[in-house]
Amino acid sequence: MRVALFITCFNDTLLPGTGRAVVEVLERLGHTVDFPAAQTCCGQMHVNTGYRAEAAPLVRRFAEAFAGYEAVVTPSASCAGLVRGTHPALAERYGTAALRRQVAELVPRVHEFTEFLTDVLGVTEVGAYFPHRVAYHPTCHSLRGLRLADRPYRLLRAVDGLDLVDLERADSCCGFGGTFAVKNPDTSAAMLADKARDVLATGAEVLCAADTSCLLHIGGGLDRRRGGVRTLHLAEILAATAPGGRR
Structure with missing residues (x-):
């Protein structure tokens, strides 16, 4: 499976170890993970503060950055929720017909990390050891x-x-x-x-x-x-x- 890591700007800036952990787990399970360098913010900060029109270019950037991947995995439930729940509405309101198609095709392939493991890969045992x-x-x-x-x-x-x-x-x-x-x-x-x-x-x-x-x-x-x-x-x-x- 061709998997892309959507790190999110928060993790990339403040807690990059979270993204590295996601890659370690997925690679341990036998998957190759790409990091599309063109990715930026998903637009959550803009949407949450009422700047929906300003978030539209970020929707376009997201769709372009992650096009072609079978799965996009993120360690952020909030960003996964924003992409799946709001990107289609933003594309409908501010985007072109082509963008609406891109978003509609991509959104079902965006997964929060734990649901990707359990629902898509069908695993709960990942070989972890943490005696705490x-x-x-x-x-x-x-x-x-x-x-x-x-x-x-x-x-x-x-x-x-x-x-x-x-x-x-x-x-x-x-x-x-x-x-x-x-x-x-x-x-x-x-x-x-x-x-x-x-x-x-x-x-x-x-x-x-x-x-x-x-x-x-x-x-x-x-x-x-x-x-x-x-x-x-x-x-x-x-x-x-x-x-x-x-x-």
Whole structure:
């Protein structure tokens, strides 16, 4: 299968290890992964702040960059949701007939990482070893947008040595929400405090999720509380193989 990595601008800029982990897992499973260098932002920041027309050129760039691939895989539930849920509407409103066709053909091939593993490749066991106590936070986009349901949990339960613990009120928002945290800092901070308290109550060593943006937000709250919990994208756990959980 010809697979392309859609790293997302957030991961590429701040947490490139997440993208490397996705590649490691897919290569371990026997797939060759390309990185189209022409890829840029999918337009989520523009759409979320009301600049839909300005996002249209990014839709065109995305369609061109990933044309011809059998699958486009991303470690971001929020960006996968934006591409699948909003790109067709943007192409319809601002694009040409050719762009509408391109987007319609490409969108079904765009997959969030965990759904690609479970639904497309049909695997949950990826040869990972991570002997740590782990809690999973289902981000709003993964839970309510893509409806990943138990896919991440199934992958985590198959990791050798991993102790998966329940997170109280797991379905509650962490308070990030992109520009929400900037526009509503007091509300965001209160939501973050609740989430951090629930994470610390699990006794977990690691909190993971399918969106690094939320993990960065929660991680900041956990660091300020000095609770000793680190955050990792789920892909980084699945990429771990050596004793001690180090790749």
